[in-house]
Amino acid sequence: MNELLNTIMAQPPAEATALCLVLGLAAYILARPLPAVAGAAVLAGSAYVLSVAGAMWGQAANLGPILPWPVQLGPVSLNFNFAATPLGTLVSGGAAAFTLLIAVYCFRYLAGQPWRGKAYAYMLWSLAGCCMVGWAGNFLLLLVGWELVTLMLYLLLNPGPRGSEEGAAKTLGLLGFADQCLLMAVVLMLMVAPPASRSIAGLNDLPLVNLALPAQHHPIDVASLGWVGYTIYALLLVAALAKAGAMPLHTWIPSAAVGSSAPVLALLPGALDKLLGIYLLARVCLDIFAPDRTFQLILMGVGAVTILAAVFMAMMQHNLKKLLSFHAVSQVGYMVLGIATGTVAGIVGGLLHMVNNAIYKSNLFLMSGTVGKAAGSDEIENMGGLARQLPVSFACGLVSAAAISGVPPFNGFVSKWLIYQGCLDLHSGLGVALLVAAVFGSALTAASFVKIIYSAFLSSRPSGQAAPQAHSRESLLTAGPMIVLALACVALGLYPQPLIQGVLLPVAASVNPSGQLAIQSTAMTLSVGATGNWSPAAALGLILIGILAGLAIPAVFALRRVRRVRPFYSGEILAGDDRYRMPGTAFYQTIRSMRGIGPLLEQGARGSMDVYHMAGRYGQSLIELLRAQHTGLICLYVAWCVFGLAVTVIYLILSGIH
Numbered sequence: 001m002n003e004l005l006n007t008i009m010a011q012p013p014a015e016a017t018a019l020c021l022v023l024g025l026a027a028y029i030l031a032r033p034l035p036a037v038a039g040a041a042v043l044a045g046s047a048y049v050l051s052v053a054g055a056m057w058g059q060a061a062n063l064g065p066i067l068p069w070p071v072q073l074g075p076v077s078l079n080f081n082f083a084a085t086p087l088g089t090l091v092s093g094g095a096a097a098f099t100l101l102i103a104v105y106c107f108r109y110l111a112g113q114p115w116r117g118k119a120y121a122y123m124l125w126s127l128a129g130c131c132m133v134g135w136a137g138n139f140l141l142l143l144v145g146w147e148l149v150t151l152m153l154y155l156l157l158n159p160g161p162r163g164s165e166e167g168a169a170k171t172l173g174l175l176g177f178a179d180q181c182l183l184m185a186v187v188l189m190l191m192v193a194p195p196a197s198r199s200i201a202g203l204n205d206l207p208l209v210n211l212a213l214p215a216q217h218h219p220i221d222v223a224s225l226g227w228v229g230y231t232i233y234a235l236l237l238v239a240a241l242a243k244a245g246a247m248p249l250h251t252w253i254p255s256a257a258v259g260s261s262a263p264v265l266a267l268l269p270g271a272l273d274k275l276l277g278i279y280l281l282a283r284v285c286l287d288i289f290a291p292d293r294t295f296q297l298i299l300m301g302v303g304a305v306t307i308l309a310a311v312f313m314a315m316m317q318h319n320l321k322k323l324l325s326f327h328a329v330s331q332v333g334y335m336v337l338g339i340a341t342g343t344v345a346g347i348v349g350g351l352l353h354m355v356n357n358a359i360y361k362s363n364l365f366l367m368s369g370t371v372g373k374a375a376g377s378d379e380i381e382n383m384g385g386l387a388r389q390l391p392v393s394f395a396c397g398l399v400s401a402a403a404i405s406g407v408p409p410f411n412g413f414v415s416k417w418l419i420y421q422g423c424l425d426l427h428s429g430l431g432v433a434l435l436v437a438a439v440f441g442s443a444l445t446a447a448s449f450v451k452i453i454y455s456a457f458l459s460s461r462p463s464g465q466a467a468p469q470a471h472s473r474e475s476l477l478t479a480g481p482m483i484v485l486a487l488a489c490v491a492l493g494l495y496p497q498p499l500i501q502g503v504l505l506p507v508a509a510s511v512n513p514s515g516q517l518a519i520q521s522t523a524m525t526l527s528v529g530a531t532g533n534w535s536p537a538a539a540l541g542l543i544l545i546g547i548l549a550g551l552a553i554p555a556v557f558a559l560r561r562v563r564r565v566r567p568f569y570s571g572e573i574l575a576g577d578d579r580y581r582m583p584g585t586a587f588y589q590t591i592r593s594m595r596g597i598g599p600l601l602e603q604g605a606r607g608s609m610d611v612y613h614m615a616g617r618y619g620q621s622l623i624e625l626l627r628a629q630h631t632g633l634i635c636l637y638v639a640w641c642v643f644g645l646a647v648t649v650i651y652l653i654l655s656g657i658h
Contacts (some may be wrong), residue, residue: 031117244277262369346422
């Protein structure tokens with residue numbers, strides 16, 4: 001035991017992970033009698049992980065196993081290996097930062113909730129799982145952390161209002177299926193490994209099983225492994241895309257959003273799951289396997305369809321959290337598309353968008369929490385007139401809405417601009433088509449957030465709705481995290497160079513050494529057969545000039561004397577009459593009547609294209625078919641046994657011949 005403790009203490013990532021596990025256990029024990037202490041444990045654990053990630057920023061090292069004596073399972077040696085990569089450290093540190101901010105938000109938002117103490121414990125264990133994935137040196141440690149995050153997501157979703165258990169069960173079912181795909185992929189990796197290297201203990205034995213650093217092995221050509229290689233690749237992609245929430249494995253996110261609390265949505269579907277899913281996708285496509293043209297085309301199609309289909313579904317929603325959840329799905333399409341291009345600009349843009357999306361999407365979910373409490377409902381038509389009562393939520397929501405829509409100079413524009421450049425660097429008609437889909441998705445995103453901002457903050461309050469009570473107004477604990485996240489949107493929009501240079505560029509350069517990405521102090525220039533320039537400072541100056549000019553024009557005309565008269569007939573403001581109120585839900589109803597798109601949206605709203613419902617429907621049909629064969633006749637059972645034995649014997653004979 002002492003040797004194990006010394007090994008853990010010698011490895012900062014292992015020490016930080018173990019600390020989160022222990023603090024999570026303490027928070028769970030103290031959840032009911034001392035929930036405030038459990039909350040303090042979250043702050044301490046996340047702050048320590050953040051400090052470890054900061055100390056290891058930019059480092060790459062194999063830290064080795066932590067068990068002094070590996071566990072032998074037949075020919076396989078099991079151990080937990082930690083390794084540090086710049087991208088993995090970014091994921092672990094980002095998870096700690098989001099956990100810290102959302103824990104602060106929970107102090108006020110979950111006040112009085114009987115399960116808040118356990119929620120703090122689950123948040124710590126989720127962070128521990130993220131640390132395992134980000135600092136995993138082999139797939140055994142990654143599997144444990146991956147499953148731990150899935151379980152914590154289920155436990156955090158389940159205690160919500162009545163009806164939330166259905167979304168939690170669906171989440172566990174879909175992500176559980178994806179986790180089994182990951183497990184099957186690891187088993188197949190062991191099958192194709194030479195007997196002498198069937199070890200999960202070392203980092204240099206088998207690159208497929210061990211997440212060796214990119215500089216220490218060459219990515220494997222999937223075609224060299226035959227059908228087994230393609231199967232492993234496909235299973236890993238299913239696991240990554242389901243965790244991130246790409247179509248068609250996305251339906252757990254909108255289902256989880258209904259009835260769940262805002263901080264839970266901000267932490268896991270909004271931030272942590274996106275970080276883990278895209279991290280695994282990047283490692284699979286860029287480090288473990290060499291880029292494969294077939295899978296690249298598939299991923300490009302998945303990315304483009306996810307962008308457009310999810311944003312169309314978002315425009316039709318009346319529930320604020322469900323609307324934001326579809327936007328969380330749509331943004332995954334940009335990340336998948338950027339990585340799938342295989343270009344330097346596209347890869348950097350996809351990974352940067354992973355970080356950017358986690359920032360503004362978490363902020364938007366936190367904003368939905370304060371708005372929902374103030375309005376007493378998550379339905380958009382029941383909201384309105386909250387800009388004065390919730391000024392911080394309004395300002396931070398506006399910044400995050402601009403960022404997710406790709407408006408400069410916020411962070412979302414930078415990453416989307418790089419993804420656009422990556423599409424153009426394909427030098428083909430496909431690249432142009434993907435660019436059009438990505439730009440059109442950004443335009444639709446901006447349109448749907450006009451609906452949100454208007455409905456929640458700028459429209460008139462519905463008749464009969466009381467002003468927000470004191471307990472639903474903003475406080476420092478709820479406003480502080482939103483302000484930090486909004487400032488991060490601005491900071492990464494103006495100064496993305498340190499993150500790109502220190503972490504993301506080396507990842508892309510290892511895949512495409514011929515590409516060049518030069519980061520300058522005032523401009524960002526990409527040259528991979530095409531050149532584009534983006535100067536955040538110049539763009540900010542032009543935007544400020546436009547705003548000042550827009551304010552100056554009405555001010556100049558206001559100096560002129562104007563004639564004031566009573567309003568003409570039917571021009572009076574009918575206060576308190578909802579018959580003349582224009583809710584934001586009516587903005588885009590005409591889309592439902594469009595040919596082609598309208599019927600598809602209706603089908604999607606009914607869940608007819610939901611893989612979860614399809615699996616349940618066809619699975620039940622299979623069960624009924626098998627049940628019909630159980631007639632109770634012994635002769636029929638004997639016949640089935642003889643048939644099965646004959647098939648087995650024939651297989652063994654044919655195997656012996658080969």
